[in-house]
Amino acid sequence: MTRDYKAEEINRKHWDEIAPVHGKSYNTEVLINGGHLLDATQVKELGSISGKKILHLQCHIGTDTLSLARLGAEVTGIDISGESLKVAEELAEKTGLKARFIETPLFDLPGKLEETFDMVYTSIGVLCWVSDLKQWASIINRYLKPGGTLYLMESHPFMHVFDDEITGLNVRYPYFSGGKPIDWPGDWPDYSDENYTVKSPTREFSWTIGQIHNSLTDAGLKIEFIHEFDFLHWKGLESMEKCEDGFWRLPEPLNKIPILFSLKASKI
Numbered sequence: 001m002t003r004d005y006k007a008e009e010i011n012r013k014h015w016d017e018i019a020p021v022h023g024k025s026y027n028t029e030v031l032i033n034g035g036h037l038l039d040a041t042q043v044k045e046l047g048s049i050s051g052k053k054i055l056h057l058q059c060h061i062g063t064d065t066l067s068l069a070r071l072g073a074e075v076t077g078i079d080i081s082g083e084s085l086k087v088a089e090e091l092a093e094k095t096g097l098k099a100r101f102i103e104t105p106l107f108d109l110p111g112k113l114e115e116t117f118d119m120v121y122t123s124i125g126v127l128c129w130v131s132d133l134k135q136w137a138s139i140i141n142r143y144l145k146p147g148g149t150l151y152l153m154e155s156h157p158f159m160h161v162f163d164d165e166i167t168g169l170n171v172r173y174p175y176f177s178g179g180k181p182i183d184w185p186g187d188w189p190d191y192s193d194e195n196y197t198v199k200s201p202t203r204e205f206s207w208t209i210g211q212i213h214n215s216l217t218d219a220g221l222k223i224e225f226i227h228e229f230d231f232l233h234w235k236g237l238e239s240m241e242k243c244e245d246g247f248w249r250l251p252e253p254l255n256k257i258p259i260l261f262s263l264k265a266s267k268i
């Protein structure tokens, strides 16, 4: 594993392109009207965060950052995409919620932020942009106070072995990628606004549950839990159907695999 600077450049352009699209397609009205956008599982697993100092990695347009703030946390969100953070700042203004945003590649954060936090939070669509899991875990460890916790919710890597262009579950991609990224050409419908065709390419990584777990324990963290789920926040595979609760699930008999997981770890 080594840091992939080229991936950061490619992916930053991608996120800069779609940030304004997401500013319109994400359900920001909920935040503006006094609510938050964290799902019930996260709220339960996070526990009380009121008064806690939280570092949110890869915060995108700040919807989760501001949701954490609405639940009483003092939050700092960081992201590589300046356009995403512009939308985040505007949203903070509209909601009247306070949060600090820092534009930086994740791996450059140690040169830009000197504090420690009660919690590091990162969720949904984050690990595929991380080229070096060892550096990722060491940054999380760096920013946690002793006794502080990491909370991660992410699509399950097992889901990503399946062909996402056809119905059914046909294995297409390796679970064991060996850290080798996939270069996607762009020109596909955005996950949040299917009427928008994303132009810019991406370079994405996939990590196994074991690699994620071991990167954190190798960095000195203790895993408190890993939970696996049968629901997802977006249509990750062609066969998925939107359910009444707003989440996407695979229908019978395909629904026997994990498609989402959460992880809590603590700094000893």
Ligand SMILES: C[S@@+](CC[C@H](N)C(=O)[O-])C[C@H]1O[C@@H](n2cnc3c(N)ncnc32)[C@H](O)[C@@H]1O
Binding pocket: 008, 011, 012, 015, 058, 059, 060, 061, 062, 063, 064, 078, 079, 080, 081, 084, 104, 105, 106, 107, 123, 124, 125, 126, 129, 130
């Ligand atoms: C799917 S979004 C974040 C997830 C969040 N749940 C959401 O939907 O708002 C992924 C974010 O990771 C950011 N990102 C990608 N590579 C990064 C890097 N190397 N350093 C920091 N942020 C990065 C992108 O700019 C993007 O805002």
